[in-house]
Amino acid sequence: DIQMTQSPSSLSASVGDRVTITCRASQSISSYLNWYQQKPGKAPKLLIYAASSLQSGVPSKFSGSGSGTDFTLTISSLQPEDFATYYCQQSYSTPFTFGPGTKVNIK
Amino acid sequence: EVQLVETGGGLIQPGGSLRLSCAASGFTVSTNYMSWVRQAPGKGLEWVSVIYSGGTTHYADSVKGRFTISRDNSKNTLYLQMNSLRAEDTAVYYCARDRRYSTNWYSDYWGQGTLVTVSS
Numbered sequence: 001d002i003q004m005t006q007s008p009s010s011l012s013a014s015v016g017d018r019v020t021i022t023c024r025a026s027q028s029i030s031s032y033l034n035w036y037q038q039k040p041g042k043a044p045k046l047l048i049y050a051a052s053s054l055q056s057g058v059p060s061k062f063s064g065s066g067s068g069t070d071f072t073l074t075i076s077s078l079q080p081e082d083f084a085t086y087y088c089q090q091s092y093s094t095p096f097t098f099g100p101g102t103k104v105n106i107k
Numbered sequence: 108e109v110q111l112v113e114t115g116g117g118l119i120q121p122g123g124s125l126r127l128s129c130a131a132s133g134f135t136v137s138t139n140y141m142s143w144v145r146q147a148p149g150k151g152l153e154w155v156s157v158i159y160s161g162g163t164t165h166y167a168d169s170v171k172g173r174f175t176i177s178r179d180n181s182k183n184t185l186y187l188q189m190n191s192l193r194a195e196d197t198a199v200y201y202c203a204r205d206r207r208y209s210t211n212w213y214s215d216y217w218g219q220g221t222l223v224t225v226s227s
Contacts, residue, residue, distance in 0.1 A: 001168070032210075032211050032212075034211075034213040036152070036214075038152070043217035043218065043219055043220055044144075044152060044201070044214075044217055045217075046213055046214060046215050049208055049211060049213035049215075050208045050209065050211040053208060055215065087151065087152050089152075089154070089213075091213060094157065094165040095154050095165070095166075095167045096142070096154045096157070096212070097154060098144075098151060098152040098153065098154060099151075100151050101151045
């Protein structure tokens with residue numbers, strides 16, 4: 001199975017900050033990488049698919065990059081509604097494993 | 108409008124069985140990939156199972172042989188039959204619709220989740 005790791009596991013940031021979250025796969029997954037946002041008590045929400053494609057309706061402040069084993073999610077200017085937990089997921093092969101998540105807290 | 112509504116969760120004793128349902132509207136379940144993802148209390152997301160439009164199924168090792176994903180095309184509903192339940196199966200279970208971009212798959216719509224608690 002492909003293992004996914006994320007760093008950091010949590011971070012504290014201020015409104016307006018630029019935030020970058022890293023996701024790493026245990027083997028090459030090409031661009032088969034998705035990013036989700038989850039707020040407490042809510043279902044996950046798709047942000048980015050295929051490593052860098054922005055899901056319809058998602059603000060352009062979110063961007064994704066990377067291929068192979070290393071990927072990043074960037075939030076260009078953090079807003080209050082962006083404080084949440086972010087998960088990466090590989091869809092290269094089943095099981096479609098998720099990363100452990102990165103919790104973005106208010107500083 | 109695409110909607111997914113999960114039902115069937117509840118409190119069940121270890122070793123018991125439960126069937127979760129995911130009623131879909133706004134699209135056709137049988138022509139899409141559909142997944143189940145779970146989240147234990149205070150933990151991260153865990154992929155559980157997928158059913159392809161052609162009927163092929165895949166499972167996480169943690170549930171293989173105990174859980175079965177299926178669908179009823181006439182009811183436009185996805186199911187997860189869970190047998191031999193264990194305490195570690197306690198989680199909120201989400202169903203999701205999967206879409207394809209080139210050969211990349213992603214879950215674009217999710218239900219609200221249903222809580223399964225396995226405890227004596």
